[in-house]
Amino acid sequence: MTSPSPTLKLLVVDDHEAVLGGTVMTLEKTYPTAAIRTATTVESAQTELSYGAPDLLMMDLSIPTAPGATSEIEAGIELLRSLLERYPELNIVVQSAHVRSLVRLKPAIDSHQAGFTIADKNLPMQEMLTKVDWALKGLIYTPRDMRAGIEVKPEWLEVLRLAFKEGLQDKAIAEEMNVAERTVRHYWTKVQDALEVYPEAGKNIRIQTEIQAREEGLID
Amino acid sequence: MPTAKAPYPNEQPAAQATWQRQLVPGITVIVLVVILRLLGILQAVEWEALDSFLRWRPAEPTDKRLLIVGINESDIQQVGTYPIPDATLAALITQLQMSEPRAIGLDVYRDFPVEPGHTDLVEVLTQSPQVFGIDKITQEPVAPPPALPPDQVGFNDFPLDRDGFARRAFLGAVPAAPHPDAERFRIAFPLLLAEAYLAEDDLFLSNGRRNPENMRFGDTELIRFGANTGGYVRADATGVQMLINVRSGALPFEVVSMTEVLTGQVDESLIRDRVVLIGITTPSIKDQFNTAATNAPTHPLVYGVEMHAHVTSQILSAVFDGRQLITTWPDGWEYLWIVLWGGVGMGLVRLIARPAWYVLAVGLLGLGLGGLSLTLLWWVGWWLPVIPALVAFTFNGLILPGFYFYDQTLRSRIAERQRVIEETYDAIHNGPLQTLALLRRQQDTLSAKANEQLGNLNQELRTVYHRLQQESLATTAQLQLGNQQMVDLRNALHEVLYEVYNETLQRDFPGFDTLKFKVVKFEPLQESWLTAADRRSLCRLFEEMLCNVGKHAVGAKRLTVDCRTTDTENLIRVADNGKGNSTPSASAPPSPFVASPGGRGTQQAQALAARLQGEFQRTFQKTGTICEIRWPLKRPRPWWQTYPWRPNP
Numbered sequence: 001m002t003s004p005s006p007t008l009k010l011l012v013v014d015d016h017e018a019v020l021g022g023t024v025m026t027l028e029k030t031y032p033t034a035a036i037r038t039a040t041t042v043e044s045a046q047t048e049l050s051y052g053a054p055d056l057l058m059m060d061l062s063i064p065t066a067p068g069a070t071s072e073i074e075a076g077i078e079l080l081r082s083l084l085e086r087y088p089e090l091n092i093v094v095q096s097a098h099v100r101s102l103v104r105l106k107p108a109i110d111s112h113q114a115g116f117t118i119a120d121k122n123l124p125m126q127e128m129l130t131k132v133d134w135a136l137k138g139l140i141y142t143p144r145d146m147r148a149g150i151e152v153k154p155e156w157l158e159v160l161r162l163a164f165k166e167g168l169q170d171k172a173i174a175e176e177m178n179v180a181e182r183t184v185r186h187y188w189t190k191v192q193d194a195l196e197v198y199p200e201a202g203k204n205i206r207i208q209t210e211i212q213a214r215e216e217g218l219i220d
Numbered sequence: 221m222p223t224a225k226a227p228y229p230n231e232q233p234a235a236q237a238t239w240q241r242q243l244v245p246g247i248t249v250i251v252l253v254v255i256l257r258l259l260g261i262l263q264a265v266e267w268e269a270l271d272s273f274l275r276w277r278p279a280e281p282t283d284k285r286l287l288i289v290g291i292n293e294s295d296i297q298q299v300g301t302y303p304i305p306d307a308t309l310a311a312l313i314t315q316l317q318m319s320e321p322r323a324i325g326l327d328v329y330r331d332f333p334v335e336p337g338h339t340d341l342v343e344v345l346t347q348s349p350q351v352f353g354i355d356k357i358t359q360e361p362v363a364p365p366p367a368l369p370p371d372q373v374g375f376n377d378f379p380l381d382r383d384g385f386a387r388r389a390f391l392g393a394v395p396a397a398p399h400p401d402a403e404r405f406r407i408a409f410p411l412l413l414a415e416a417y418l419a420e421d422d423l424f425l426s427n428g429r430r431n432p433e434n435m436r437f438g439d440t441e442l443i444r445f446g447a448n449t450g451g452y453v454r455a456d457a458t459g460v461q462m463l464i465n466v467r468s469g470a471l472p473f474e475v476v477s478m479t480e481v482l483t484g485q486v487d488e489s490l491i492r493d494r495v496v497l498i499g500i501t502t503p504s505i506k507d508q509f510n511t512a513a514t515n516a517p518t519h520p521l522v523y524g525v526e527m528h529a530h531v532t533s534q535i536l537s538a539v540f541d542g543r544q545l546i547t548t549w550p551d552g553w554e555y556l557w558i559v560l561w562g563g564v565g566m567g568l569v570r571l572i573a574r575p576a577w578y579v580l581a582v583g584l585l586g587l588g589l590g591g592l593s594l595t596l597l598w599w600v601g602w603w604l605p606v607i608p609a610l611v612a613f614t615f616n617g618l619i620l621p622g623f624y625f626y627d628q629t630l631r632s633r634i635a636e637r638q639r640v641i642e643e644t645y646d647a648i649h650n651g652p653l654q655t656l657a658l659l660r661r662q663q664d665t666l667s668a669k670a671n672e673q674l675g676n677l678n679q680e681l682r683t684v685y686h687r688l689q690q691e692s693l694a695t696t697a698q699l700q701l702g703n704q705q706m707v708d709l710r711n712a713l714h715e716v717l718y719e720v721y722n723e724t725l726q727r728d729f730p731g732f733d734t735l736k737f738k739v740v741k742f743e744p745l746q747e748s749w750l751t752a753a754d755r756r757s758l759c760r761l762f763e764e765m766l767c768n769v770g771k772h773a774v775g776a777k778r779l780t781v782d783c784r785t786t787d788t789e790n791l792i793r794v795a796d797n798g799k800g801n802s803t804p805s806a807s808a809p810p811s812p813f814v815a816s817p818g819g820r821g822t823q824q825a826q827a828l829a830a831r832l833q834g835e836f837q838r839t840f841q842k843t844g845t846i847c848e849i850r851w852p853l854k855r856p857r858p859w860w861q862t863y864p865w866r867p868n869p
Contacts, residue, residue, distance in 0.1 A: 016654050022661070070646045097682060103722050104715035107742035122660045122678060149725065150737035157739060194737075217736035217777055 008034040008136075009052075013045045013059035013079075014095070015071045019121075023058070023095075026125045027132070041066055042079045049083075053090050056136055057083070060121070061096040073101050084108045091115035091135040097122060099145045106146060110153060113186055117141035138186065140193035147194070150216055156191040157218060159184060164210050164219050191218075243566070245623075246616045250562035253612045254555055257605070258453065264383060265607045266451025270597075271385070271512035273606075277598045279469025279515075283533045285417065285540075287494050288475045288525055289316070290501030291328070295478040302505070304328070307337020308478075310344045312498065313351060315481055319491035323416035324351045325409060325532075327376060327499035327507075327525045330365035331355070342367040350416060354409050357395035374409030378509060378527065379461055385520075386464070386509045388445055389531040391435055393459025410531035411435075413495045417536060435460060440539045443547060450548035450603045463546040465601065466513045466530045467537075473529050475501070495532055499525020544601030554605045561589060561609035565616025569624055582617040586610060648681060656681075699759050702767065703727050709755055713747045716755070717783050717792070720763050729770025731798065736777045743784040746853045750832075757828045758792065758849070761836075764821060765794040765847045773798030773845065785853065789834070793848035825849065 008031055014020040017040075024036055037054070039045040042065045049057075061076035069075075076096075083090060084105070091114045096102065099118070102109075109116055115135035119128045120143070134141055155177070162173045170188075174181040192198070192205065195212040199205060213219050256262050289312070296302050309328065316324055330341070330353060345351055345367040354376040355364035364373035375393070378386040390408040395401070407415065407425075415425050418437050428434030434441040445461035447454055466472070476486045478498075500507045500523065507524040514530070516522050522530075537543035549557070564585065572578045593606035659666075660674050698706045699716075705723045707716055721740070725732060747755070762783075769779060776798030783792050822838075829836035834851025 018658065019654060022658065070643065072642060072646070097678070104711055104719050106722070107714055107718050110742075121657050122675065124661055124664070146722075149735060151740050152737060153741055154739055 008056075009054040010034050010036045011039065011045070011048055011054040011057045012036060013039045013057070013063060015040050015060060015063045019060070022125075023128070026129065030129055030132075040064075041069070042075050043067070045079060049087070053087055056091040056093065056115075056132065058093040058095065058132065061094060061101070077101060077105065081105060081108065084112050088113045091138065092117075093128075093131050093135045094118045095121045095128070099143055103146055106142075109140075109142065110190065113183070115139055115189075118143055118146070134198070137199075138189060139199070140189045141198065142193060144196070150194055150218075152191055152194050152218065155179075156187050156194070159187045160191060160209075160213050160219050163206075164213065245620050246562065246566035249615045249620070250559055250612050253558060253562065253608050253615075257555075257558070257608050260453035262608055262611075263451055263453055266605065267381060267383065267385065267387060268512070269607050270387070270451065270603055273594050273597050274466060274468065274513040275515060276594060277468040280467050280472070282469075282471050283467060283473055283529075283537065285494055285536050286473050286529050286533055287321070287490050287496045288473050288501070288529055289478055289481055289496055289498045290475050290523070290525065291478045291499065293502040293504060296502065296504075298479055303334045304478075305336055306330070306334050306341035308482075309498075310337055310340035312478055312481055313341075313344050313348065315484070316491055316496055317348065317350075319488040321491050321494050321496045322350065322420055323413050323495045324348070325374075325413045325495065325497045325528065326351060326353050326365075327409065327497055327528060329354065329356075329362050331363040341365075352409070352412050352416065357393065357399055357406070361395065361399050370404075370406075372412075374407050374412035376409045376524065376528065379456065379458075380510075381455075384510050386511050386527060387513070388461045389464050389527075391442060391444075391460040391462055408531075410528040411535065413497070413528070414532045414535040417495050417532075418539060423539060433460075437535070437539045442535065442538070443545050448551055450546075450554075451605060451607075462531075462534075463548075463603070464511075464513070464527075464530060465534050465544065465546045466511070467533055468515065470515045470517070472514070473526070473533070495536075497525050497529050497532075499523060499528070501525065544599075546597075546603050547601050548603050558605055558608045558612055562612030562616050565613040565618075566620070568617055569621040575625055578621065579618070582614065585617070586614055589613060653678070653681060699756055701763060707759065709752065709759070713745045713750070713755055713758070714742045714783050716759060717762055718742045720759050721766060721781060724763055724766040724770075727767075727770065729767065731770040731773035731776060731796070734773075734775050734777060734798075735779050735796075738779040738781065740781045741784055742781075745783065745790045746785050747790075749854075754828070754832065757824075761825050761828060761849060762792055762794070764825075765792075768847065769794060769796045769798075769845070775799055776844065782848075789850045789852050791848065791850045793846065795844055795846040795848075797844040799842075799844075 010027060010031070012020060012023055012027070014023065020038055020040070024038060027034065027036055037048055039048050040063070042063060044067075045057075045059070045063075048054075059076065059080070061080070062071045062073050063076050063079070064071045065075045080092075080094065080102075083092065085108070088111075092112075094102070094117070096118060097120055102118070115138040117131040117135040117139065118141060119131040131141060158177060159173055162168045162176055168176065170181050170184045174184045177184065188206075188209070191213075192209055195209060195216065195218075197205060197208045197212050200208075210219075253262075291304060296304070299305070299308055309326070309330070313324060313326070345353070345365060349372070351368070352372050352374060353365045353368045355373055356362035356377055357375045358377045364370075375390070375395075377390055377393075379388045379390060380386055381388075389410060391411045392405060392407050394403070394405050411425075414437075418424070423437045426436050428436045428441040428444075430441055431444070433444045435444070436442065442462050445452075445455075445457055445463055447457045449455075449457075449463070474490060476490065480486050503518070503521075508518070508521040509524060509527050510520055511522050511527070512520045514522055514526075516526065534543070534545070538545055548554070565582075568581060568585070569578065572581050589610055590606060593602075593604045596602040596604060656674060656678055660671070660678070666674070697708060697710050699709050699720075700706055701720060701723050703723060703726070707719045707723065709716055721742075725738070750758075766781075769776065773796045776796035778797045780795040781793070782795075785791070822836075825836040829849055829851065832851035834849060836849045838845070838847040
């Protein structure tokens, strides 16, 4: 869900001042008109969210619940769990190297209806900016470690079948499946993440998806 | 606002376990004590407690309404013959009568003449309405002195407890069948004497007003003993009986010897207006009772004449001085008292946390309970079930918390260790790892080799943390999968199942190699009534289902996993589209489900399904194999609520 509004609202959550500063600086360079707010604890993040959901939330997993508390991954996981529950349309970028601890949230991530990307903290800033961009576009990106091969939900398969075997457009698919067109678009991003098809300059992502889906046997 | 949630949202099983750890053993102890008492196993200790408490009371003043004339060893020596001849007894009675006592009780058998002087005694007895004799009506009966009319004869039997001690007295009884005169109700010797004494104050024996079963003099009701009175369980309460409240102290009564009376050495005031009991007071003649309640020098033996004196004195003191009789609570209150103290023992551990203070508190409360019971017996005459209450209290108060404190210490040690690990990691995370992260962002400026090494360093540091964390998780909260990976069972079930799925699919099984893709659905399950053991079993079963696909599916391209809640039930299903192999080749490793359809794995799965009141099935089709377990959303009714005659809602 790319925000058409001129003032893009971003919220960055990280317990480490140095990292937070670096991230904000990089983001400011890329999105000069954006309003960037920061939070260092679970509590302050929740306070920020109570003023209104931003277009994108970027968070570190290891954060303290309140000022003075020690940082722990469990706190970040719980914050993320509640965000996925309460803000199904919030674009989220998770900065983490603890992919394993995120595995158990996979069912909730799969049901999330907005952009969700995971950026390895150790990767260069450019990679992080790509993940931010993808999340703002409503795309899904999860690292390969989080998946056991290609993993799809039944609904996503149905979208592939209706599109590539029946030749239907999104609108018709939505009617056929009795869901909103937005949801169908979202299923596309999910299945694209499962097939590891991501935007590439000069390539048609739908056709890429079809090629990959046929190769993997998702459609005959 | 999503407020700070407990880090582990599924801690109810743990809380429930704490509840069970404390309540179940405590209640078990109480129930056991109650059962032991109902079975009569605690009777003996309750009797001993009563004896001790009666003995520990402060001394009471000597009773001035009674005098015991003891026929002691030197009296017998002086007379030179035994039994004491009738002439001596006649002289003794005549001598006593000169000082005008209210009643003379002759606690000596005289069913046959003992010459010389039988005619003298017959004469004295027939002319003295204030002289009373004895007979014996139980076991081997002994006849009364023939010269006395029946209303001047009382029986001298005592009902004995199973340990041979006398704690109860007969007030009246109908003799047992073999007795020659079995139909007539008669009065016991000590009551007969009290009756004669009280008649001069115009107080006569009648039926109780509060309880018509009681005997009564004026306003004083003699509390009748019942089969389950106090600590007694199914005792023989035939006739009319009463618990003996012996007079405490070393000198309850004044005792003079026969010789002293005969030689006129006894002051007249010791005899006048009193009940005088004549009886044997030498151990050479067997007329003694076991009673541990008195402070007699012959403890625990008491001469028969003294026992009668205690009973007569108890009746007279109750009527004139309001001295307490022994009262007990109705059975229901007694058991409530026991349960209450058992409950105090259970509750105490929650109030006092420090073991030293705790032990002190238990000791003081235990002593307090003993002291309270003693005081109530002393002041009010209440005989409370102190031993059962004390047993329930100390068991719950001392032994169970021993386990509890041990458990708590163990837990806090584990928690402490966990905290150290977390703090260590946080220190590493907030320092070196952040520096490392910043460093790696500038990878353009570093050489490829340095980059790679930094990456390795990063990975190594994180691995250390994960290993420590996994080891420190309490074993009950985690499940070890086949590939040695640990899964934290405290999270929501569908999340745990997803982790199981994720880990298992990474294992090296031939069936997984051919898989092109998986169709998965993990949605929250209705798990509120599942126990921790159920959750663990479900995860195990799910792992087994997945492993079977890995081991036995042939050429499966698609794996479908479904974990969700439908309108009526929970469902976990694993299906593949392989050719399915219900008869595995000899080389295939034996599978719990497949190798023998009724094998252990299947049985366990069936047992789990039965426990959840659900269903487990595995079906082989041409298009693949489906394995699933489904169970209802609502907790099944316990068996005792599903009797056939009760309609199920």
